[in-house]
Amino acid sequence: MxxxxxxxxxxxxxxxxxxHSIAVLSWDxxxxxxxxxxxxxxxxxxxxxxxxxxxxxxxxxxxxxxxxNKQRNLDDDKKKNVSVTLSDYEKATKFTKRFVMQKxxxxxxxxxxxxxxxEANDFGLYQDSLEAxxxxxxxxxxxxxxxEHLYDNLLDQYEPGLTVETCDKVFNGMKKPLxxxxxxxxxxxxxxKDFLYKKYDKDVQWNLGIYMLSEIGYDFDRGRQDLSxxxxxxxxxxxxxxxxxRIDEKDLSNMLWSCIHEGGHALYEQGLPIENYGxxxxxxxxxxxxxxQSRLWENNVARGKAFWSKYxxxxxxxxxxxxxxxxxxxxxxxxxxxxxxLIRTEADELHYHYHVLIRYEIEKALIExxxxxxxxxxxxxxKYKEYLNIDVTDDVNGILQDIHxxxxxxxxxxxxxxxxxYAAQLYAQAEKEIPELEKxxxxxxxKVLLDWLRExxxxxxxxxxxEELCEMITGEPxxxxxxxxxxxxxxxxxxx
Amino acid sequence: MxxxxxxxxxxxxxxxxxxHSIAVLSWDxxxxxxxxxxxxxxxxxxxxxxxxxxxxxxxxxxxxxxxxNKQRNLDDDKKKNVSVTLSDYEKATKFTKRFVMQKxxxxxxxxxxxxxxxEANDFGLYQDSLEAxxxxxxxxxxxxxxxEHLYDNLLDQYEPGLTVETCDKVFNGMKKPLxxxxxxxxxxxxxxKDFLYKKYDKDVQWNLGIYMLSEIGYDFDRGRQDLSxxxxxxxxxxxxxxxxxRIDEKDLSNMLWSCIHEGGHALYEQGLPIENYGxxxxxxxxxxxxxxQSRLWENNVARGKAFWSKYxxxxxxxxxxxxxxxxxxxxxxxxxxxxxxLIRTEADELHYHYHVLIRYEIEKALIExxxxxxxxxxxxxxKYKEYLNIDVTDDVNGILQDIHxxxxxxxxxxxxxxxxxYAAQLYAQAEKEIPELEKxxxxxxxKVLLDWLRExxxxxxxxxxxEELCEMITGEPxxxxxxxxxxxxxxxxxxx
Numbered sequence: 001m002x003x004x005x006x007x008x009x010x011x012x013x014x015x016x017x018x019x020h021s022i023a024v025l026s027w028d029x030x031x032x033x034x035x036x037x038x039x040x041x042x043x044x045x046x047x048x049x050x051x052x053x054x055x056x057x058x059x060x061x062x063x064x065x066x067x068x069n070k071q072r073n074l075d076d077d078k079k080k081n082v083s084v085t086l087s088d089y090e091k092a093t094k095f096t097k098r099f100v101m102q103k104x105x106x107x108x109x110x111x112x113x114x115x116x117x118x119e120a121n122d123f124g125l126y127q128d129s130l131e132a133x134x135x136x137x138x139x140x141x142x143x144x145x146x147x148e149h150l151y152d153n154l155l156d157q158y159e160p161g162l163t164v165e166t167c168d169k170v171f172n173g174m175k176k177p178l179x180x181x182x183x184x185x186x187x188x189x190x191x192x193k194d195f196l197y198k199k200y201d202k203d204v205q206w207n208l209g210i211y212m213l214s215e216i217g218y219d220f221d222r223g224r225q226d227l228s229x230x231x232x233x234x235x236x237x238x239x240x241x242x243x244x245x246r247i248d249e250k251d252l253s254n255m256l257w258s259c260i261h262e263g264g265h266a267l268y269e270q271g272l273p274i275e276n277y278g279x280x281x282x283x284x285x286x287x288x289x290x291x292x293q294s295r296l297w298e299n300n301v302a303r304g305k306a307f308w309s310k311y312x313x314x315x316x317x318x319x320x321x322x323x324x325x326x327x328x329x330x331x332x333x334x335x336x337x338x339x340x341x342l343i344r345t346e347a348d349e350l351h352y353h354y355h356v357l358i359r360y361e362i363e364k365a366l367i368e369x370x371x372x373x374x375x376x377x378x379x380x381x382x383k384y385k386e387y388l389n390i391d392v393t394d395d396v397n398g399i400l401q402d403i404h405x406x407x408x409x410x411x412x413x414x415x416x417x418x419x420x421x422y423a424a425q426l427y428a429q430a431e432k433e434i435p436e437l438e439k440x441x442x443x444x445x446x447k448v449l450l451d452w453l454r455e456x457x458x459x460x461x462x463x464x465x466x467e468e469l470c471e472m473i474t475g476e477p478x479x480x481x482x483x484x485x486x487x488x489x490x491x492x493x494x495x496x
Numbered sequence: 497m498x499x500x501x502x503x504x505x506x507x508x509x510x511x512x513x514x515x516h517s518i519a520v521l522s523w524d525x526x527x528x529x530x531x532x533x534x535x536x537x538x539x540x541x542x543x544x545x546x547x548x549x550x551x552x553x554x555x556x557x558x559x560x561x562x563x564x565n566k567q568r569n570l571d572d573d574k575k576k577n578v579s580v581t582l583s584d585y586e587k588a589t590k591f592t593k594r595f596v597m598q599k600x601x602x603x604x605x606x607x608x609x610x611x612x613x614x615e616a617n618d619f620g621l622y623q624d625s626l627e628a629x630x631x632x633x634x635x636x637x638x639x640x641x642x643x644e645h646l647y648d649n650l651l652d653q654y655e656p657g658l659t660v661e662t663c664d665k666v667f668n669g670m671k672k673p674l675x676x677x678x679x680x681x682x683x684x685x686x687x688x689k690d691f692l693y694k695k696y697d698k699d700v701q702w703n704l705g706i707y708m709l710s711e712i713g714y715d716f717d718r719g720r721q722d723l724s725x726x727x728x729x730x731x732x733x734x735x736x737x738x739x740x741x742r743i744d745e746k747d748l749s750n751m752l753w754s755c756i757h758e759g760g761h762a763l764y765e766q767g768l769p770i771e772n773y774g775x776x777x778x779x780x781x782x783x784x785x786x787x788x789q790s791r792l793w794e795n796n797v798a799r800g801k802a803f804w805s806k807y808x809x810x811x812x813x814x815x816x817x818x819x820x821x822x823x824x825x826x827x828x829x830x831x832x833x834x835x836x837x838l839i840r841t842e843a844d845e846l847h848y849h850y851h852v853l854i855r856y857e858i859e860k861a862l863i864e865x866x867x868x869x870x871x872x873x874x875x876x877x878x879k880y881k882e883y884l885n886i887d888v889t890d891d892v893n894g895i896l897q898d899i900h901x902x903x904x905x906x907x908x909x910x911x912x913x914x915x916x917x918y919a920a921q922l923y924a925q926a927e928k929e930i931p932e933l934e935k936x937x938x939x940x941x942x943k944v945l946l947d948w949l950r951e952x953x954x955x956x957x958x959x960x961x962x963e964e965l966c967e968m969i970t971g972e973p974x975x976x977x978x979x980x981x982x983x984x985x986x987x988x989x990x991x992x
Contacts, residue, residue, distance in 0.1 A: 013539075013543075014543055017539060017543035017544070018544070020536075021521060021540055021544055024521055024540075025517060028524065032720060032722075033736070034718055034720050034735075034736055034738075035718075036718050036735055037732070037733070037735050037736035040732070040733040040735055040736065040770075040773065041732070043509075043513060044520075047509075047513035047517075048513070048514070051514070051547060220530065221530055221531040221532045222530050222533060224528060226528075236533070236536070236537070237536040239530075239532055239533045239535070239536055240529070240536065240537065274536075277536065
């Protein structure tokens with residue numbers, strides 16, 4: 001006979017099936033959707049979102065969760081599943097189905113307005129739908145609770161427990177040493193990197209991306225890569241985790257980091273225990289931890305010297321003309337040159353955090369109501385002048401570059417910096433625990449690192465919270481010093 | 497305030513959204529699904545199928561339909577929507593959600609077993625899951641009613657009102673004149689067609705297919721083409737109608753007819769009134785009428801002399817080496833040579849109906865229980881010997897060639913022949929009504945024909961039943977003589 005816990009699992013799997021169906025429809029929307037098919041697709045996604053919400057917030061399910069939460073004879077994993085779900089349930093029940101569907105439609109409208117605005121290179125075309133969405137997000141934040149900052153409620157959706165207070169502490173702790181390091185680096189002569197901007201054929205780049213993904217351990221039997229405007233990773237189950245990329249013929253880096261970054265996200269999702277499909281113990285912890293996986297592969301591994309001592313020759317063979325005069329060392333140095341720039345996803349590892357900081361400050365103010373959507377472009381451009389000392393040339397290279405706000409993702413950006421810092425801390429620990437890690441990477445055996453991450457991070461799902469997991473693995477809470485140490489060591493080498 | 501009819505429309509659109517989401521998941525399954533992702537995808541589709549069934553068979557919705565069906569102040573279209581939905585509702589309520597989900601899982605299993613069996617060229621690998629599915633289809637047929645033949649209940653799902661009695665009449669009426677015509681043709685010397693089997697580059701074929709689809713009026717802003725094992729058309733709304741094709745480098749015909757055939761289906765779906773999304777008046781009538789649209793474009797138009805007098809030069813330019821010595825006339829004749837063959841989708845227009853007849857006889861017997869799945873291969877091979885006088889070489893070229901049974905589609909095949917016959921009758925009428933139709937096609941203006949079909953067939957959705965529509969347009973019920981007349985005229989010309 002089915003137990004209460006069985007009934008709970010059955011309901012969770014049903015909700016996961018609906019959620020993943022929404023993910024399939026959204027993936028298709030961003031990769032293959034015909035030009036005029038957007039409105040009905042948005043409606044279809046909204047309908048499924050409404051159904052998923054109804055299934056999850058069903059009071060009978062709430063009762064079941066409450067009963068299970070008091071049940072003593074469940075093992076720890078089951079208890080964890082129930083308590084995490086109950087907490088999710090309590091948040092979800094603050095919203096009506098109507099609100100969820102309205103938000104879904106507003107997101108779809110906003111995404112398509114964003115695409116159109118990008119095409120026209122005009123923020124003005126996007127402003128109205130973004131305003132409508134920000135309004136909804138403000139309501140959402142208010143309904144979620146009485147945190148000190150309204151914006152805290154949104155941060156919590158991506159990184160449970162994260163607050164403005166913590167964010168300010170992290171960013172303030174980072175600003176000064178980062179500025180100092182950049183200043184120090186800039187006194188030296190930068191290595192040459194112009195060869196990265198020769199013409200690199202699209203198809204060959206595509207093949208290189210596929211090859212790189214395979215090399216870091218991405219399983220193409222349980223995933224695939226496609227093209228999209230903004231690269232992303234999406235999961236329809238641990239057995240179907242897809243990545244997208246974009247290719248710029250004038251910039252080899254663009255594809256490389258996007259492939260490996262999304263590959264890192266995908267390795268996490270493919271490493272979640274499929275037998276816990278639909279349950280917290282089968283799901284990712286937080287965006288900070290998610291980003292730690294993508295950053296770790298992108299930066300700590302694939303922007304590393306060991307990695308290119310292994311792979312440079314392969315890339316050189318694929319682009320013999322473009323890379324004729326280069327060596328593993330000159331390539332490694334070129335990809336690590338730092339320079340303030342306009343596009344976050346193309347930023348170097350140091351200036352990157354200013355890009356995040358700018359977004360953090362803007363979206364916090366937007367949600368708190370201290371700036372308006374109408375002023376976004378001006379605020380954006382002013383902050384790029386202030387923090388990076390560059391002039392924003394146009395909207396596509398400025399305020400229109402990121403997809404996130406058009407998805408209603410406010411509170412997401414800070415997790416990008418957290419992710420880098422977690423990545424550095426985890427990587428430092430991996431170096432302690434895996435004998436000769438860098439040598440293994442240089443030998444093409446990055447699998448030892450993947451196995452370590454599978455064991456330490458992936459297999460747990462949401463069994464632990466981000467901070468808890470970080471302490472368990474590294475013996476201390478998140479500490480920016482690991483990132484700073486990593487950066488100092490690296491740039492000393494690059495700018496030698 | 498929302499009326500009962502508004503509430504009905506809202507529910508229908510919700511169900512359509514779920515149904516079309518299932519279609520997106522299924523489309524992805526057959527085009528882009530990673531190798532190991534099938535089991536969970538099957539479960540996701542089953543979950544959505546269960547939800548759609550629950551939404552549709554909700555007793556409260558049944559009450560609403562019953563009330564609306566008695567309401568006198570609705571206009572004719574609204575009345576039609578309600579009465580058709582009520583009849584669909586009465587059929588759907590014969591099944592539990594559990595049964596619907598079980599069937600969905602059995603279909604998915606069977607489809608993947610079919611793929612694997614094809615890869616191994618071994619029917620044995622497919623037998624068990626097909627047996628399970630046939631068992632379910634027999635139960636389904638029994639639950640649907642007490643028709644004279646159990647199989648009638650399944651025919652009715654694809655072609656409302658179609659029975660074994662009618663099928664037998666149609667096939668018996670066709671057998672003799674068809675045999676006589678084939679005999680007569682075979683006395684003459686066949687035109688050469690060997691050049692169709694030279695090497696035709698895949699990418700160029702792909703481009704040709706896209707071009708042909710555009711030429712017949714397929715709207716790529718509201719659809720797209722992809723590759724799949726078995727070509728199909730699927731609709732996520734009239735604004736997102738997708739086709740798939742397959743390409744054989746050794747056979748130009750294969751791609752050509754598959755593209756234009758699916759294109760014909762897609763023109764019908766793109767022509768349905770989008771404002772009636774989710775309602776009977778926004779949906780296709782029957783598979784017979786659907787197939788009339790694909791066959792009309794494939795055979796009556798694109799295997800016609802007029803069509804190639806326009807397009808041969810284009811194709812010749814794309815394949816200059818392969819078609820150097822050919823003319824529009826020799827090409828037209830080559831693509832119309834008749835010859836018994838093993839694969840239905842590659843059959844000529846005459847032998848085609850024997851392929852259908854074989855499947856009709858087999859599936860009828862399967863459902864009625866007079867043959868067993870274990871005997872399918874033998875029965876199949878024997879019938880190919882009997883009707884087409886050829887020996888089946890292996891399973892992929894025999895019993896494993898069609899996807900239909902693996903989808904649980906029993907009762908579908910006969911609509912293929914009906915479709916050809918409807919197509920001939922409709923085309924004959926179009927020739928009467930459209931001034932100089934063939935000349936217009938020869939001038940690349942097949943749009944006159946599409947406009948005529950949009951007006952006569954597409955825009956009505958399910959406003960009329962198949963036979964009713966046929967009479968309305970042509971002045972008489974389905975009559976095989978139109979097909980025979982068309983065939984006699986054509987082959988006299990081809991074999992001159």
